[in-house]
């Protein structure tokens with residue numbers, strides 16, 4: 687009886703983990719807003735451009751890690767964090783593009799010329815465009831409207847988007863920082879894991895996918 691009451695009153699771990707994850711994902715943006723309001727940023731738009739790009743890249747990779755983490759740990763609720771991580775990745779990408787437009791004073795002619803002249807910007811744009819339908823159809827109602835199979839096929843766009851974003855990151859710097867290679871290793875590992883799972887358990891993957899919790 688006491689044990690049953692204790693079990694009922696115990697807080698489910700995701701009730702704490704999900705708000706904590708939200709706070710962690712929002713932290714970089716909150717910190718910039720704080721520093722910006724306090725006038726502490728020497729070059730606000732450049733800082734926002736570089737830092738938001740980095741966090742967008744990190745959260746794209748983190749989003750791809752959710753399903754393998756759920757499979758490796760067997761903790762089902764981990765899967766329910768994927769939409770939050772993906773939407774934060776899209777949010778930081780939007781901030782990144784906004785900072786770029788803002789840095790050059792919304793001079794659209796110049797910005798279009800830059801995209802045409804710099805291959806790494808074209809790749810970044812392609813990655814961003816691939817992420818738009820993913821963010822737009824992230825809700826449960828979109829999943830129902832599209833149907834599980836079509837929704838899953840559409841959401842596989844996250845893989846080319848991640849690879850293009852990484853390529854953009856690699857080319858954006860004359861001398862790529864070490865983190866570029868860390869991301870390369872993580873992406874290779876995560877994509878390999880996805881391929882192994884799909885190859886070994888095609889029917890199990892389809893069953894999980896039918897519940898809408900696996901790409």
Ligand code: HEM
Nearest residue numbers: 736739740742743779783786807810811813814851855858
């Ligand atoms: C999924 C989409 C994108 C991701 C994940 C991304 C990520 C990144 C990353 C990680 C960097 C390096 C930041 C650093 O040096 O610390 C970067 C640099 C840059 N990105 Fe993106 N990017 C994306 C899309 C775009 C788009 C669409 C544009 C504009 C058309 C853009 C413009 C730039 C510019 C101008 C830089 C160089 C910043 C500098 O060093 O001054 N990015 N991006």
